[in-house]
Amino acid sequence: MIWPFSPDIVVQRLFVRLKFRSSPSSPPRPWGPVVGAVASGLLLSAAFPKFDGFPLAWIALVPLLGVLPQASPAGAFRLGFLAGLVHFTTSLYWIVHVVQHYGGLPLPVALSALGLLCAYLALYPAVFSWLARHWLDRPSGWAWGLAPAWVCLEWIRAHLLTGFPWNLLGYSQGPFLTLIQMADMTGVYGVSWLLVQTNVAVALLLRTSKVRPLLIASLCIAISLGYGSWRLQQVDSPPHAGDGFRVGLVQGNIDQSVKWDPAYQKKTLDTYERLSRGLVRQDRPDLVVWPETAAPFFYQIEAGPTARLHQIVENLGTPLLVGIPGIVRTDGTAKLQNQALLLEPSRGLTGRYSKRHLVPFGEYVPLKKVLFFVEKLVAAAGDFQPGGGPAALLLGRHVLGVLICYEAIFPELAREEVRNGATMLVNITNDAWFDHSSAPYQHKEMARWRAVEFRVPMVRCANTGISAVFAPSGKTVASLPLGRRGTVSALVYPARTPTLYARLGDLFAWICVLTTAASAIYGALRKRTRK
Structure with missing residues (x-):
């Protein structure tokens, strides 16, 4: 007796239904493609924090790919655009709160800002869908061309117009530690490739009953998991005695609305000093870290607060890495800089890093002559000046590579720091702008990857x-939850050997770019030959 709901029966019935719907003789359902595109957009968003449904990323594109045969190439572009619009709107919704609450913009203007950004980002899945529709009659093009095309488009998004690599598909798998170990060779793009390859294989199985693409994708997953298990054992092996370095973090939890109020300046420094004293007394760290712009004054410009900051370091008797705004002169004009200072007892200032990748419309206005009407969303109004390059900070026999704010989502910046000698990465940030939305969770998960890619503590x-x-394996060693004032410390172990990704950078992504270009040229020549 066969169980009526066995997997074989279910798959056979699903094949029959899908083939019937996509056959030329069956009338198309007008809302079917739209539902498929919307479903993919929602599934993509659900794979990221704070929804945390990361397994959904393995099938998120299947609904979109499944409805593309019913559409023309132009229709496929629109469906991909719709899927992208739904995805980015539901995952970047927090931008409305930022520009309305802290930028002081009316709600319609804030919604328009979100809409414009999401419309731009939606162009990338739209192009992906357009390519998928053009390659519909080439199963090999689908099986081997679509995953590289997705990675190619992600790489372009990460670099075009200063770059915005927020929530690249591979980032959804941060909790899957065994899988993401491959990032020390391919970066996040390797995991994106694997996810899309699997989605395409499932879609091909449902559309054509071809099992081979899914078997190949399964083999790639198995190889990745095998490599990940091996690397986890290596990276998590007990380090040499004496290599440990204890770092202490101070989370002041200062409300953004009062952070730059002069009346709260002394109170803010009091808070950080009190927390730091308790941290040093209890855990005796080798380094205390304060977050981005933790000191709400201009270093060496405001003499009183500057002197007090140095006194705090002397009283702690422990080196301090602190985020603080600074002033530099460029062509005789004073410019703001977002800086991190390394201060040591009895030595004072021993290292300085200035943020290099500024936030568009936050720390500067791109195309300022055209967009002269755009107000910046920073508390200290004015154009920020980017730093000149990596500035690894020497602390004893350890070297700190600093990333400020969303610099942590750009692996090329972390790579420059590591190649410049950094044995650990320190990301100081101020996510108070985002309140309790999903943005702080997304930001934190992307920072985790820098530890895996370069096998250094983050x-x-x-x-x-x-x-x-984060340990070099990506494991969370210690953490403080969102919205809580407190301290935490952890013993970290600096880098041992450089990774393949540190040596070669985005070689895998470049291979995907070249593969996509070759596939597009081959498809165009094939179409021309047929004509």
Whole structure:
């Protein structure tokens, strides 16, 4: 007797239904393609924090790919655009709160800002869908061309117009530690490739009953998991005695609305000093870290607060890495800089890093002559000046590579720091702008990947959270939750050997770019030959 709901029966019935719907003789359902596109957009968003449904990323594109045969190439572009619009709107919704609450913009203007950004980002899945529709009659093009095309488009998004690599598909798998170990060779793009390859294989199985693409995708997953298990054992092996370095994080949880109020300046420094004293007394760290712009004054410009900051370091008797705004002169004009200072007892200032990748419309206005009407969303109004390059900070026999705010989502910046000698990465940030939305969780998960890619500890100190320390395997060693004032410390072990990704960078992504270009040229020549 066969169980009526056995997997074989279910798959056979599903094949019959899908083939019937996509056959030329069956009338198309007008809302079917739209539902498929919307479903993919929602599934993509659900794979990221704070929804945390990361297994959904393995099938998120299947509904979209499944409805593309019913559409023309132009229709496929529109469906991909719709899927992208739904995805980015539901995962970047927090931008409305930022520009309305802290930028002081009316709600319609804030919604328009979100809409424009999401419309731009939606162009990338739209192009992906357009390519998928053009390659519909080439199963090999689908099986081997679509995953590289997705990675190619992600790489372009990460670099075009200063780049915005927020929530690249591979980032959804941060909790899947065994899988993401491959990032020390391919970066996040390798995991994105694997996810899309699996989605395409499932879609092909449902559309054509071809099992081979899914078997190949399964083999790739098995190889990745095998490599990940091996690397986890290596990276998590007990380090040499004496190599440990204890770092302490101070999460002040200062409300953004009062952070730059002069009346709260002394209170803010009092808060950080009190927390730091308790941290040093209890855990005796080798380094204390305060978050981005934790000190709400201009270093060496405001003499009183500057002197007090140095006195705090002397009283602690422990080196301090602190985020603080600074002033530099460029062509005789004073410019703001977002800086991190390394201060040591009895030595004073021993290292300085200035943020290099500024936030568009936050720390500067791109195309200022055209967009002269755009107001910046920073508390200290004015154009920020980017730093000149990596500035690894020497602390004893350890070297700190600093990333400020969303610099942590750009692996090329972390790579420059590591190649410049950094044995650990420190990300100081102020995520108070985002309140309790999903943005702090997304930001924290992306920072985790820098530890895996370069096999260095990643120390992340945030004003309101989420502060965390990641081991070179990506494991969370210590953390402080969002919206809590407190301290935490952890013993970290600096880098041992450089990774393949540190040596070669985005070679895998470049291979995907070249593969996509070759596939597009081959498809165009094939179409021309047929004509």
